[in-house]
Amino acid sequence: MRQLSKYTLPFFACSTLALTGCQQFSKPQLPPQAIQPTAPEETQTQNVAKDQFALQGKIGVRTPQQSGSAFFTWQQQQDKFDIELSGILGVGKTQITGHTGQVTLNSAKTGEIHADSPEELLERATGWHAPITHLIKWVQAKPATASAQLNKDEQQRITQIIEDDWNVDLSYAEHATLPNKLILKQALESGKENRITMVIQNR
Structure with a gap:
């Protein structure tokens, strides 16, 4: 794996956000009875629903190299988003804005960086891939693709999503229908992992 630059963490956190590195990864396994494949028609219905939300909170990133x-x-307003990050290891405020086909990252340390998608932006800036588009669905307790494996609680809320090499654990406050905490884990060949913890304080 390539050495991470000193600006990598802000980009990881952005959208926050995640790391899909240059290695090959093995997917975490759940007991067969706990895994519920997502029906294609269910995912299709969820994905045409409006992606509209406003979140505030804190995000933590931990990799084998840094944290x-x-x-x-x-x-988030349909395909348009505006993400602001602050307090990242003294880097200062970082702004990520965009819509389908055009994404911009701006900070005092890096200036403006442009790309066609959030994933491409992270790859160009840090050399890493990230499931940012998936995260838009995950914070709404929805799978992003028809191939996702789901685990639900007694209230039929999704508590775990296994999708595209990521294991996402969702936690809820009492009887809330939307999660207030997400933990994204990605297993590495070395036996270590990339981990992102996202705490949503306000919606």
């Missing part, structure tokens, strides 16, 4: 945290605000 850190940041506060975030995230405005």
Whole structure:
């Protein structure tokens, strides 16, 4: 794996966000009875629903190389988003804005960086891939693809999503229908993992 630059953590946190590195990964396994494949028609219905939300909270990133945290605000309106990060290891405020086909990252340390998608932006800036588009669905307790494996609680809320090499654990406050905490884990060949913890304080 390539050495991470000093600006990598802000980009990881952005959208926050995740790391899909250059290695090959093995998917975590659940007992067969706990895994519920997502029906294609269910995912299709969920994906045509409006992606509209406003989040505030804190995100922490831990990799075998480094760790850190940041506060975030995230405005999502269909395919348009505006994410602001602050308190990232002294880097200062980082702004990520965009829509389908055009994404911009701006900070005092890096200036403006442009790309066609959030994933491409992270790859160009840090050399890493990240399931940012998936995260838009995950914070709404929805799978992003028809191939996702789901685990639900007694209230039929999704508590775990296994999708595209990521194991996402969702936690809820009492009888809330939307999660207030997500833990994203990605197993590495070395036996270690990339981990992102996202705490949503306000919706």
